[in-house]
Amino acid sequence: MEPREVDPTDARVLERNYDYAQRNVRLLAVWYDCELERMIELLAENDVTLSANDERMFGTYYRSVQRRSRV
Numbered sequence: 001m002e003p004r005e006v007d008p009t010d011a012r013v014l015e016r017n018y019d020y021a022q023r024n025v026r027l028l029a030v031w032y033d034c035e036l037e038r039m040i041e042l043l044a045e046n047d048v049t050l051s052a053n054d055e056r057m058f059g060t061y062y063r064s065v066q067r068r069s070r071v
Contacts, residue, residue: 008032009042009046010046011046011047011048014042014043014046014048015046015048017031017032018043018048023050023051023053023054024051024053024054025039025040025043025050025051025054025057025058037061040058040061040062040065041065043062044062044063044065044066044069045065045066045069047066050062
């Protein structure tokens with residue numbers, strides 16, 4: 001049996017990895033080896049809810065990305 005290819009930007013994979021990263025967007029960005037802003041964009045575009053702490057720090061940007069992606 002061969003391992004399945006997993007898309008790390010798939011909404012379910014992002015959410016699971018965000019949980020594994022203790023719902024910390026900074027830690028997840030390091031794990032994904034990407035800029036913090038890009039990580040927030042990926043979470044917003046895939047409707048992955050931010051933790052309360054991340055919401056306080058990045059909520060404004062997160063919501064602006066969500067609004068842009070819905071237009």
